[in-house]
Amino acid sequence: MNAFAHTICQWYAAYGRGLPWRHTRDPYAVWLSEIILQQTRIAQGTAYWHRFMDRFPTVDALAAATEDEVLRLWEGLGYYSRARNLHAAARQIVAGGAFPDTLEGIRSLKGVGDYTAAAIGSICFGVDAAVVDGNVYRVLSRHFGIATPVGTSAAKREFTALAESLLPKGEAAAFNQGMMDFGALQCTPLSPACMDCPLQGSCNAFATGRTTLLPVKKTAAKPLERRLSYVYIRCQGETPIRRRGEGDIWQGLWEPYVLEEETPAFPGMRPLKSVRHQLTHRTLLADFYLLETPERPQLPEGYRWIKETELDHYAKPRLFELLLEAL
Template sequence: MNCFFSYTIQNWFQEQGRSLPWRQTKDPYKIWISEIILQQTRVVQGWEYYERFVTRFPDVCSLADAPEDEVLRMWQGLGYYSRARNLHAAARMVVESGAFPSTRETLLALPGVGEYTAAAIGSIAYDLPLAVLDGNVYRVLSRYFAIETPIDTTEGCKQFRALADEMLDSNHPGMYNQAIMDFGALQCVPQHPDCAVCPLREGCLAFSQGLVGALPCKSRHTKVRDRYFTYLYLRDTQGRILLQRRGAGDIWQGLYQWPLFESSQPLTLSQVSALCPEARISSMASGITHQLSHQLLHADCYLAEVDVLPDWGVVIPETERSHYAIPRLLEKILCLVEKGDRK
């Protein structure tokens, strides 16, 4: 442990760390929920979801007892729905085992819990000496020690893992972990950190060597795949619509959608009409884009009015649409349609 580093960031954390609802508890269940929500979600957005989630499911038993559809509905809008499915499956495992896991190994056995989450829960709830290593920690350590090894290489992972373990304050692992993550999120931020007011500046090698903007290093950029989606919002004369539940092996497993046709480029109106020749087709929204981590989705949506709905999925009254969890992209389309902003 480096005493100056450890003491300084914990001191900073006590004065300037964020006061977040999941920081006021040692309950491993609530810490787990917060960590899973925050895996791919910003704190501001995650906060509201966390409050709603733990109000509806205040303990692991209530989550385990809930139907999966309800858990997904509570998650709607957060994205990365495998997180919600894993939470649900893990809650059932915990209830079956009779106790919340309290060691690194048993935490890692839960679906959706990797090294980072196990370290966060283990250190904060149980004071286990496990160092977290997330994007914030990589950034702070790479800058403080001016390490130029790319963080997305095996060598970089090993080097930073060893350093993170070495730096951990094993007497206060929960506090230290929260401090270094908050420090990265608020002080040593990715773009233009305000080094002039940084309490670590004195020992920071990136600062003294003029490397702040260049660290942390990455070896490659992620390739983004373009996908083209055409949705048919099929509605019959009795005001009923058609939904399909998405299967495994692709994004949004378990969520509902209107019938979707994927193609290598946007479909023309005549191609869309050919999908359901008996329908009266009109455009609801077009040219909508939606960015996922490795995919850029391009979506068009057409209203397809029919006398009789084809046998393509679940038929529901349109008024019950909100009872089903749908991907954020479809929410975006509905929002545009409701605003009358038909592109």
Template sequence: MAKSPKCMVTTSRRPTRKLQAGSATRPSSADIEDLATPGVLAGPALAAAALRLGLLRWYDTHRRDLPWRFSATPGPEGREKRAYAVWVSEVMLQQTRVPVVVDYYSRWMARWPTVETLATATQEEVNEMWAGLGYYRRARFLLEGAKQIAEKGEFPSTASTLRQVRGIGDYTAGAIASIAFNEVTPLVDGNVVRVISRIFAIADNPKESSTVKKFWELAGQLVDPSRPGDFNQAMMELGATLCSKTKPGCSQCPVSSHCQALTLSHENPSIGVTDYPQVVPKAKPRRDFAAVCVVQIAQGLEQEMAAGKCNLFLLIKRPEEGLLAGLWEFPSVLVDESKTDSLNRRKEMDKYLKQLLDIDVKRESIVVLRKDIGQLVHIFSHIRLTMHVELMVLKIKGVVGQVCNKGQDSMKLKLVDESSIDSMGLTSGIRKVYNMVKAFKEKKLLDQSQIPTRKRSRRHE
């Protein structure tokens, strides 16, 4: 539990660095006593109290009405329900915008309203509900954490015990403990980093461990002892709205009188509030290339196949660890950038399908159609994946249902019909691939339907 804010005695200071010759300097580190700017308040404790009061008043008036912000009903059951709601919302909000999360959160809570109901779900059900949010490890950790909590029979109520749950780190533990259980404990996310770095004019690299530690220390000293959950939410709300990255609304900010970045910007035109926190360039994403083959097992007449009837699609389950773990996708194989031409891609795909299904495409099936559809670029946090997409329509010689049973691991293969694939929770990248193929087939069907019409019109001319 964080201690209540108090005046800290600083015996030494880290050196400041100059922005440019003759300009004002900005501090590279800060303490809570820096809140006590001359002529504003008598001391750091009073300054922190005034900041809390101003921020909480603003939050009470201006906070957004969000479905996970509700008062817990009295008693342990009410607090646990609140804790579960905070947990789900905070995990969803990581790397995702609020407007997107609202709909996902509402659907999730309608399906699994308590941690106990979530614990009974399968990973595949959770993945389907999560599809489109990205960063699928979050969904896996939510399910694993729910099973862990349900097994113990009690929702952890302190930040220290919450951190023992699978997938719950310092930030999420602080959010749940303070908001649901009123523990006086801080939290630090990107929004809080931005607010604190501007209040204290912290110019250090926000990604460095020493700077991160400083943010946690300051957040712990600032958190309101009587309303820790509301204060933490107010800090995040301020960072998400008024104290934005590029266009901060300093004139409406409830703590602008405490903001040293704003003070420095008034003193020196070369310094801007948006200089804080320091912008750290992102590493360039790795460039990967993949051959993706939408394998359609055709059954029935050619007209039925073209209309999308009696078609089955082959899906592969990804490994349980790594990128997009445990999710379903079309057959996909990574290729070197120098081998992304059609011939090399098809060689690699044929090899992969033979290994996967133990069938020889050329010998054990009739290739009705094999067509390059195009390419898509899908961006992950650290990978720029270029997918070269082809459609391969096969007629299997033998029993179609035996296709998946012949593979090395039939549990990782399945055939689904077109109506099922339309409603499946595919990842956004795979959904793009499917939509591209679907658009190609629709155009092909349209072109075929127009050929007889043109012939008949010539006869009547």
């Protein structure tokens, strides 16, 4: 066994948390704990785990329950999709005849991702698969001095490969649980207990004074702001619209007269409303105007004059609809 894994396993034997589902290798009990703990703190999760184990001691009992019963018992934990998936997966397991014992089989259960599959597989069936969660990222990034921003797919690949390479064959359960607990109790996010850490001598972050700098978090890109001015031009019952070109988020949709990062200057134009429209990677700040005019103004190429009553026949982006509502 490599020195790192040896230290983690030894530490786990001495200081690992004696959580109730750690006293069993029953995959049902372990799976239940993993699903509950996905978005819940240990103390609260433990109470719910007991509740579920009392009410539904086996996967058959859970599968036989109605969804309503399961949701009621879950009440207070939030993220109810977890409860629905739990119930659906219980029925999947019963239909399959037994709890799946391979990574692929476990991964195919509703609501089970890579992390949960590796945890159940290693703890209950001795599968040599490494778990990689926030605790594992932190411990590995500090100990090995890895500055790849976590939360990226590159980091997932890198940290998973590293954890797999460190995982001692046949000892996956102790190593994985050791990593989780070590991250939760020793190498904590804000104040790692470096002074009495058994990995201190080989820890890169400690040696280089970077314990507070690692792991590197991916900074969420600030959404870009784009300012648009929409002018609804009304001229004798007609209005000009134009189709958005290729390579555009609104490709193929029709829009009224629009200026970007510029304020239109038509005499007699009236401001209607300003709206903020959030897209995934940008914020659109749109000002709506109305221009009622007896004569068609000069417009750039590409605009087509149509009857206002025909606007319904044209596919429009959300902002154009908002403009029409504002009219």
